[in-house]
Amino acid sequence: MGKLMALQAIEEFGPVDLIEPSEVPDDGLIVPLAMMGAPTVLVEKIPNGEEFPRVFEALRNYLGKPVFATMPIEAGGVNSMIPLASAARLRIPVVDADGMGRAFPELQMVTFHLAGVSATPMVMTDEKGNLVLLNTISNEWTEALARSATVVMGGSAMIAIYPLTGEQVKEAGIAGTVTLAQRIGEVIRRSKRESQNPLSAVLEVTGGFCLFKGKIVDVSRKTVGGFARGEALFDGIDEDRGKSLQLKFQNENLIAISDGEVIAQVPDLITVLDAETARPITTESLRYGCRAVIIGIPCNPKWRTPKGLETVGPRYFGYDMDYVPVEERVSGACAKRGRLE
Amino acid sequence: MGKLMALQAIEEFGPVDLIEPSEVPDDGLIVPLAMMGAPTVLVEKIPNGEEFPRVFEALRNYLGKPVFATMPIEAGGVNSMIPLASAARLRIPVVDADGMGRAFPELQMVTFHLAGVSATPMVMTDEKGNLVLLNTISNEWTEALARSATVVMGGSAMIAIYPLTGEQVKEAGIAGTVTLAQRIGEVIRRSKRESQNPLSAVLEVTGGFCLFKGKIVDVSRKTVGGFARGEALFDGIDEDRGKSLQLKFQNENLIAISDGEVIAQVPDLITVLDAETARPITTESLRYGCRAVIIGIPCNPKWRTPKGLETVGPRYFGYDMDYVPVEERVSGACAKRGRLE
Numbered sequence: 001m002g003k004l005m006a007l008q009a010i011e012e013f014g015p016v017d018l019i020e021p022s023e024v025p026d027d028g029l030i031v032p033l034a035m036m037g038a039p040t041v042l043v044e045k046i047p048n049g050e051e052f053p054r055v056f057e058a059l060r061n062y063l064g065k066p067v068f069a070t071m072p073i074e075a076g077g078v079n080s081m082i083p084l085a086s087a088a089r090l091r092i093p094v095v096d097a098d099g100m101g102r103a104f105p106e107l108q109m110v111t112f113h114l115a116g117v118s119a120t121p122m123v124m125t126d127e128k129g130n131l132v133l134l135n136t137i138s139n140e141w142t143e144a145l146a147r148s149a150t151v152v153m154g155g156s157a158m159i160a161i162y163p164l165t166g167e168q169v170k171e172a173g174i175a176g177t178v179t180l181a182q183r184i185g186e187v188i189r190r191s192k193r194e195s196q197n198p199l200s201a202v203l204e205v206t207g208g209f210c211l212f213k214g215k216i217v218d219v220s221r222k223t224v225g226g227f228a229r230g231e232a233l234f235d236g237i238d239e240d241r242g243k244s245l246q247l248k249f250q251n252e253n254l255i256a257i258s259d260g261e262v263i264a265q266v267p268d269l270i271t272v273l274d275a276e277t278a279r280p281i282t283t284e285s286l287r288y289g290c291r292a293v294i295i296g297i298p299c300n301p302k303w304r305t306p307k308g309l310e311t312v313g314p315r316y317f318g319y320d321m322d323y324v325p326v327e328e329r330v331s332g333a334c335a336k337r338g339r340l341e
Numbered sequence: 342m343g344k345l346m347a348l349q350a351i352e353e354f355g356p357v358d359l360i361e362p363s364e365v366p367d368d369g370l371i372v373p374l375a376m377m378g379a380p381t382v383l384v385e386k387i388p389n390g391e392e393f394p395r396v397f398e399a400l401r402n403y404l405g406k407p408v409f410a411t412m413p414i415e416a417g418g419v420n421s422m423i424p425l426a427s428a429a430r431l432r433i434p435v436v437d438a439d440g441m442g443r444a445f446p447e448l449q450m451v452t453f454h455l456a457g458v459s460a461t462p463m464v465m466t467d468e469k470g471n472l473v474l475l476n477t478i479s480n481e482w483t484e485a486l487a488r489s490a491t492v493v494m495g496g497s498a499m500i501a502i503y504p505l506t507g508e509q510v511k512e513a514g515i516a517g518t519v520t521l522a523q524r525i526g527e528v529i530r531r532s533k534r535e536s537q538n539p540l541s542a543v544l545e546v547t548g549g550f551c552l553f554k555g556k557i558v559d560v561s562r563k564t565v566g567g568f569a570r571g572e573a574l575f576d577g578i579d580e581d582r583g584k585s586l587q588l589k590f591q592n593e594n595l596i597a598i599s600d601g602e603v604i605a606q607v608p609d610l611i612t613v614l615d616a617e618t619a620r621p622i623t624t625e626s627l628r629y630g631c632r633a634v635i636i637g638i639p640c641n642p643k644w645r646t647p648k649g650l651e652t653v654g655p656r657y658f659g660y661d662m663d664y665v666p667v668e669e670r671v672s673g674a675c676a677k678r679g680r681l682e
Contacts, residue, residue: 058476130482133474135399141471148489 001046002081009088016084017093019069021175024166028068030095031059031163033086034079036107036124036146037156038228039251039284040221042078048127051158052086055123058131059160062121071095071169073110073162075177076103076252077282082158094178099162101174101300102269105227105251107146108139109312111302112162115172122146122161126153151226174300180205188278198278199293208297209330211256211263212245213238213275216290221283227251232286234294237275245294247272249283254317256294264296265319267303267312268326271295296326342387343422350429357425358434360410362516365507369409371436372400372504374427375420377448377465377487378497380592380625381562381569383419389468392499393427396464399472400501403462412436412510414451414503416518417444417593418623423499435519440503442515442641443610446568446592448487449480450653452643453503456513463487463502467494492567515641521546529619539619540634549638550671552597552604553586554579554616557631562624568592573627575635578616586635588613590624595658597635605637606660608644608653609667612636637667 010016024030033052035042060067070083070090075098087094099110107119119142122134132149136142142161150157164173187205191198203210214234221230229250236243246257253270256263264270272281275291302308304325310316313323351357365371374393376383401408411424411431416439428435440451448460460483463475473490477483483502491498505514528542544551555575562571570591577584587598594611597604605611613622616632643649645666651657654664 128482129478130486131476132486133476135472135474137470141469144493145471145473145490148493149486152485152489 001043002078002085005047005049005078005085006081006088009085013088013091016087018096018178019093021095021097021166021170021173024068024095024169026165026167026170028166029063029065029163030069030071030166030169031056031067031160032071032073032099033082034073034159034161035082035156036159037150037153037226038223039077039282040223040228041155043284045127045154045156047158049089050129051125051127052082052160053089054129054131055125055158055160056086056090058123058125058133059121059163062123062133063163067092068166069093069095071173072098072177074098074100074103075181079103080178080181095169095173096178097169097173097175098177099173101177101303102267102297103252104267104312107143107161110139110162111174111300112164112168112172113139113311114302114305114307115168117162117164117168117172119143119162121163122159124149124153124157124159126157128153147226155223155226174302191278199273199295202273202278203295206269206295206297208269208271208295209326210293211270211296211330212236212243212258212294213240214243214245214292214294216286216288216292219286219288221286228284230283234292237291247294248319250317251283253283255314255319256296262321262324263329264294264326265314265321265323266317267299267308267323269297269299271297296330298325298327342384343419343426346388346390346419346426347422347429350426354429354432357428359437359519360434362436362438362507362511362514365409365436365510367506367508367511369507370404370406370504371410371412371507371510372397372408372501373412373414373440374423375414375500375502376423376497377500378491378494378567379564379569380418380623381564382496384625386468386495386497388499390430391470392466392468393423393501394430395466395470395472396499396501397427397431399464399466399474400462400504403464403474404504408433409507410434410436412514413439413518415439415441415444416522420444421519421522436510436514437519438510438514438516439518440514442518442644443608443638444593445608445653448484448502451480451503452515452641453505453509453513454480454652455643455646455648456509458503458505458509458513459483460503462504463500465490465494465498465500467498469494488567496564496567515643532619540614540636543614543619544636547610547636547638549610549612549636550667551634552611552637552671553577553584553599553635554581555584555586555633555635557627557629557633560627560629562627569625571624573613575633578632588635589660591658592624594624596655596660597637603662603665604670605635605667606655606662606664607658608640608649608664610638610640612638637671639666639668
């Protein structure tokens with residue numbers, strides 16, 4: 001859906017400039033745009049195109065300043081594409097950066113939060129035309145208030161959040177996220193053209209590790225409290241035949257457990273790829289019979305700090321376990337199969 | 342609490358001008374101020390005084406216009422006093438009017454709503470300093486979004502809502518509410534001085550009817566979804582000995598049923614007064630052993646229109662029954678005891 005929105009906007013309004021953080025003046029204003037809510041809802045309750053200009057204008061008016069650029073707040077799914085679609089329409093550039101280097105389910109799970117930047121003033125809207133502006137005392141309050149408004153709006157909302165200065169993006173953002181996503185797409189397409197294994201290419205570009213190869217035999221999923229929560233169960237195939245993997249998620253994958261042993265945890269990325277094409281299978285697309293490779297990718301070092309782990313470590317999500325970086329887990333018990341041959 | 346807030350503000354900032362609706366210029370801006378949420382919470386989670394200036398300023402800035410006056414949005418409890426306390430502090434007058442001629446639990450239950458006036462832009466805040474601005478497509482959406490924010494804020498919030506022009510107040514408001522409340526207080530105090538029955542005086546001033554005299558033998562109350570919902574059971578005393586009365590409420594009293602027979606319904610006022618002093622016993626103060634007189638007061642005619650009854654009639658609150666004006670019920674089966682001797 002995000003890709004279609006971006007393609008249509010670019011066709012209608014022209015191409016978008018992608019700029020580096022260093023190209024933004026220190027006092028230039030950047031307004032990230034995104035959707036929030038349960039991805040299971042997003043795929044059915046589709047925006048009508050008016051929402052992003054509406055939240056953008058409302059936030060700009062509230063701040064009383066011109067906006068220099070937009071950017072993705074996270075990398076993944078529709079939220080990678082929305083800034084491109086909106087930038088075309090609003091005729092502003094997109095900064096090649098994000099605030100996670102991955103995707104996370106809650107509003108305070110952003111590197112800008114770790115640096116003390118407020119998520120508010122923030123504006124949210126729905127496809128009906130309701131508008132909510134928040135100005136809070138903490139990003140946790142923003143998450144609580146915005147989440148409940150998202151639920152009332154029907155489970156998904158379009159938001160303008162974390163208004164940032166160029167200086168803040170340079171210091172606290174994660175640079176290069178958009179071009180990394182581009183590069184992943186490129187190597188997948190090239191592998192296909194050259195009839196090579198796309199998984200090896202993805203692992204190389206992302207610095208990731210192959211954790212498990214399996215077939216989904218069960219998915220339980222509930223859309224509750226504005227999130228898609230649940231777990232998927234994989235039976236091993238090929239070299240993992242006879243083993244099983246349990247994958248727990250809250251919008252994004254959180255913990256992977258194989259036969260009682262934790263093999264990857266937040267904040268490292270746990271990514272499910274189609275076993276043949278290496279295209280991602282997002283949590284809302286997990287379904288019985290999918291043949292997949294689960295890979296682990298080390299997260300940005302900002303998430304491995306004490307404040308980072310407090311914000312997005314396993315314990316925040318209710319798993320009483322210490323965080324061990326995925327590359328250490330892989331180099332231990334699983335070292336023998338850290339990389340695909 | 343409202344009385345204490347008003348007394349303190351007047352002591353600190355000086356007296357407040359009470360003006361008639363006709364004194365407001367047609368294009369003069371009026372911003373009603375109120376608390377929303379469960380009264381059971383309000384009595385324990387007390388505002389710190391900064392909230393009303395905060396919502397007032399935020400709404401004024403958003404509208405970009407000077408504010409001529411404030412007014413109560415409803416008559417009853419703390420929301421009669423908050424406009425006085427705030428007007429003293431903000432040095433603006435209070436308009437002698439409200440939007441209900443009584444109190445109701447939901448935001449769209451206002452005569453301005455019947456006249457097509459939007460409740461938004463609306464601003465809400467809590468004692469911690471979180472601020473939410475709403476701009477919606479309907480007053481029902483405002484109620485849904487504001488109610489969920491109130492719950493997140495801890496069950497009560499301070500609001501600036503239904504920004505009105507002088508013309509709208511004159512056409513769609515209920516004039517004289519503040520002075521009516523003053524007059525009720527006056528007759529109660531005078532009756533006490535003159536050792537007369539204060540109930541008769543209250544019935545005369547309000548045009549009300551005595552419905553039941555009883556003692557509370559049970560109260561069940563839950564604070565759910567941002568409301569105080571429940572019912573109180575009265576055993577008859579004096580001339581009602583042997584009978585019982587069931588009173589159902591959602592912040593305000595909705596339906597009174599005596600031995601299976603409905604004796605009063607929303608939108609007419611069902612008011613519980615202390616049997617000795619005629620002082621009101623609000624729903625959050627109902628408790629075992631209270632000796633009370635339940636009176637019914639005809640509501641403002643605006644509520645008896647089709648749109649009025651659709652908005653606040655028994656069916657809106659989930660009671661599958663037709664509305665019969667309280668004076669008709671009293672002149673029927675209960676005629677013999679319509680008025681206190």
